[in-house]
Amino acid sequence: MSLxxxxxxxxxxxxxxxIQAVADRIAERRRAGDDLIVVVSAMGDMTDYLIGxxxxxxAKPPRRELDMLLTAGERITMALLAMALERRGVSAIxxxxxxxxxxxxxxxxxxxxxxxxxFRIREELDRGRVVIVxxxxxxSPQKEITTLxxxxxxxxxxxxxxxxxxxxxxxxxxxxxxxxxxxxxxxxARRLPEVPYDMMLELANMGAAVLHGRSVELAMKYNTVIHxxxxxxxxxxxxxxxxxxxxxxxxxxxxxxxxxxxxxCRVVVRGMPPDPAATAALFRRFEQAEITLxxxxxxxxxxxxxxxxxxxxxxxxxxxxxxLRGEFPGLDADFERDLASVSIVGATLVNRSGLLADGxxxxxx
Amino acid sequence: MSLxxxxxxxxxxxxxxxIQAVADRIAERRRAGDDLIVVVSAMGDMTDYLIGxxxxxxAKPPRRELDMLLTAGERITMALLAMALERRGVSAIxxxxxxxxxxxxxxxxxxxxxxxxxFRIREELDRGRVVIVxxxxxxSPQKEITTLxxxxxxxxxxxxxxxxxxxxxxxxxxxxxxxxxxxxxxxxARRLPEVPYDMMLELANMGAAVLHGRSVELAMKYNTVIHxxxxxxxxxxxxxxxxxxxxxxxxxxxxxxxxxxxxxCRVVVRGMPPDPAATAALFRRFEQAEITLxxxxxxxxxxxxxxxxxxxxxxxxxxxxxxLRGEFPGLDADFERDLASVSIVGATLVNRSGLLADGxxxxxx
Numbered sequence: 161m162s163l164x165x166x167x168x169x170x171x172x173x174x175x176x177x178x179i180q181a182v183a184d185r186i187a188e189r190r191r192a193g194d195d196l197i198v199v200v201s202a203m204g205d206m207t208d209y210l211i212g213x214x215x216x217x218x219a220k221p222p223r224r225e226l227d228m229l230l231t232a233g234e235r236i237t238m239a240l241l242a243m244a245l246e247r248r249g250v251s252a253i254x255x256x257x258x259x260x261x262x263x264x265x266x267x268x269x270x271x272x273x274x275x276x277x278x279f280r281i282r283e284e285l286d287r288g289r290v291v292i293v294x295x296x297x298x299x300s301p302q303k304e305i306t307t308l309x310x311x312x313x314x315x316x317x318x319x320x321x322x323x324x325x326x327x328x329x330x331x332x333x334x335x336x337x338x339x340x341x342x343x344x345x346x347x348x349a350r351r352l353p354e355v356p357y358d359m360m361l362e363l364a365n366m367g368a369a370v371l372h373g374r375s376v377e378l379a380m381k382y383n384t385v386i387h388x389x390x391x392x393x394x395x396x397x398x399x400x401x402x403x404x405x406x407x408x409x410x411x412x413x414x415x416x417x418x419x420x421x422x423x424x425c426r427v428v429v430r431g432m433p434p435d436p437a438a439t440a441a442l443f444r445r446f447e448q449a450e451i452t453l454x455x456x457x458x459x460x461x462x463x464x465x466x467x468x469x470x471x472x473x474x475x476x477x478x479x480x481x482x483x484l485r486g487e488f489p490g491l492d493a494d495f496e497r498d499l500a501s502v503s504i505v506g507a508t509l510v511n512r513s514g515l516l517a518d519g520x521x522x523x524x525x
Numbered sequence: 526m527s528l529x530x531x532x533x534x535x536x537x538x539x540x541x542x543x544i545q546a547v548a549d550r551i552a553e554r555r556r557a558g559d560d561l562i563v564v565v566s567a568m569g570d571m572t573d574y575l576i577g578x579x580x581x582x583x584a585k586p587p588r589r590e591l592d593m594l595l596t597a598g599e600r601i602t603m604a605l606l607a608m609a610l611e612r613r614g615v616s617a618i619x620x621x622x623x624x625x626x627x628x629x630x631x632x633x634x635x636x637x638x639x640x641x642x643x644f645r646i647r648e649e650l651d652r653g654r655v656v657i658v659x660x661x662x663x664x665s666p667q668k669e670i671t672t673l674x675x676x677x678x679x680x681x682x683x684x685x686x687x688x689x690x691x692x693x694x695x696x697x698x699x700x701x702x703x704x705x706x707x708x709x710x711x712x713x714a715r716r717l718p719e720v721p722y723d724m725m726l727e728l729a730n731m732g733a734a735v736l737h738g739r740s741v742e743l744a745m746k747y748n749t750v751i752h753x754x755x756x757x758x759x760x761x762x763x764x765x766x767x768x769x770x771x772x773x774x775x776x777x778x779x780x781x782x783x784x785x786x787x788x789x790c791r792v793v794v795r796g797m798p799p800d801p802a803a804t805a806a807l808f809r810r811f812e813q814a815e816i817t818l819x820x821x822x823x824x825x826x827x828x829x830x831x832x833x834x835x836x837x838x839x840x841x842x843x844x845x846x847x848x849l850r851g852e853f854p855g856l857d858a859d860f861e862r863d864l865a866s867v868s869i870v871g872a873t874l875v876n877r878s879g880l881l882a883d884g885x886x887x888x889x890x
Binding site: 177180213218219221224225226229231232233240246247253259303 | 606
């Protein structure tokens with residue numbers, strides 16, 4: 161008997177039928193004797209629906225109220241899953257982020273977990289219950305409801321696995337694991353049975369949506385294995401963990417994959433003064449706003465700075481550039497929209513420029 | 526400047542457009558200088574939608590999880606209303622039942638308010654904010670989320686008006702107040718500008734859905750006036766309060782109204798032993814289950830007991846009768862379904878059998 165932490169994403173619980181299927185899977189595991197903590201996301205497109213309602217009343221929802229609104233999503237899923245388990249004779253209880261003891265800072269819509277005081281979860285596990293936890297949400301020191309940002313449910317699950325000393329965390333999704341490319345776009349993509357943390361981090365940051373970067377960082381820090389599997393079948397999935405030590409360099413080079421991002425925005429900041437302090441000041445603003453920059457290039461101080469961002473970050477980047485114009489007059493940003501990015505990720509690729517040639521030739525075709 | 530407690534029901538906030546209209550009304554009141562506590566229900570048919578999801582996973586949802594599920598409804602409304610107010614430059618904050626300090630017993634799906642510790646509401650009012658409170662919900666001593674049962678948001682609003690010493694509580698709905706009959710069924714129905722508590726209680730219990738009985742009971746106990754108004758216009762509405770003392774008996778008899786219930790179930794319990802203890806035991810069961818009985822008749826001990834219930838209470842009544850069969854063998858219940866009830870409510874009507882004759886003649890036509 162061991163403790164198992166599982167997480168089910170939105171497509172895995174998108175309607176009552178799917179919730180029943182997930183309940184069957186959990187019930188079987190429970191009957192086999194495992195203790196279970198199950199983290200859930202909002203159902204299918206519930207989050208989009210709620211955001212749509214918010215857009216119906218204001219273009220700029222206050223972040224505190226946005227958190228209040230969106231956390232209704234997981235609450236619905238977790239109650240339904242608990243009901244489905246009880247119907248199967250499996251004793252279960254659902255907990256909000258606050259009831260689960262997920263304590264965060266007070267940074268609404270992108271809070272960081274500060275501590276986990278999971279005494280209520282432990283109590284219910286000891287009573288033999290399956291504990292269902294709302295992913296994505298926590299509570300601040302001021303007892304305010306917070307959310308962890310996009311992909312936050314993965315982070316909730318990994319954090320709970322760490323808090324309870326579980327050796328691995330199972331993340332259930334709608335694909336069979338991590339692939340060499342998006343299997344929906346590329347039918348010849350192969351599943352990778354194992355992926356080292358650092359490669360998974362790169363893939364996540366370059367657009368592979370299967371796991372969120374922050375959950376991988378957290379798992380890497382505490383050496384917790386993330387087991388990515390499909391909730392629609394019994395296939396083996398992908399284990400994300402430490403790089404295998406006995407592996408030869410030849411094997412390492414075989415570990416590579418392609419990640420793509422369908423919509424990115426390329427930024428060119430012109431009028432950079434010949435002073436590295438300007439670049440540093442810009443980057444500090446971006447970090448405060450928690451913006452992910454990719455493919456950063458600057459030939460030298462004083463030449464234009466180029467990078468790639470998510471389209472949703474465009475207004476923040478524009479504001480950051482604007483705010484520095486007092487200090488660095490002439491600073492200006494151009495945004496090139498409707499671009500896609502394709503990345504090849506893998507160890508020791510820097511030595512294999514032939515791969516880059518193959519990739520460019522494919523793109524040219 | 527005074528403190529005003531308002532409650533907006535489901536149809537008043539059924540979509541973003543309606544929420545905007547309600548926000549306009551609140552903003553105007555705030556600008557006039559009033560402090561405001563605003564209690565909201567779930568949007569339109571959100572509660573039915575959530576119950577439908579629950580039915581999709583189980584026929585008998587555990588009551589604790591049903592509370593968890595349904596409380597997502599008000600959370601959505603309150604966040605959206607706070608956003609709409611902020612957009613209008615009115616500082617606002619939304620609170621769950623728990624954050625509002627609505628402490629209840631632990632009776633899920635029909636909890637009773639035990640205490641209100643509204644220090645967070647008071648703090649935010651002092652900061653000049655409009656405080657939006659989730660109706661219908663509270664928190665038990667075990668920090669479990671509870672709900673107050675059907676019509677619970679009215680009760681939340683009246684309880685807050687009492688806790689804050691507001692002389693009246695405004696209940697906004699989709700009709701212009703309390704009418705002599707349902708204006709949708711009877712175009713000649715007249716609005717009653719004032720209705721005494723006891724008459725309102727009768728009307729509520731006989732099917733007038735405009736206010737829930739428990740909120741009227743509570744208001745009567747603390748002498749708080751309930752002002753029923755439409756959120757769709759500026760009409761005067763109906764004030765529900767103590768009976769006016771200076772009124773002549775002639776005026777009292779003019780205060781009468783018709784309430785109808787479209788679907789009721791008539792129960793006949795046969796095999797009653799000639800022992801009033803059997804009737805008493807049955808009634809005790811019904812009270813425990815919080816079932817409302819109407820039109821109770823029993824000629825004498827030992828003859829069949831007849832009464833009218835809501836169709837949704839049928840299984841509970843059947844189980845109660847069943848459970849007493851060990852003690853009183855031969856007990857059995859018949860259910861006559863698809864009936865409607867029509868009631869004439871008013872003071873001193875018992876002396877006016879001519880009214881009953883008129884009513885029966887109308888029904889015969």
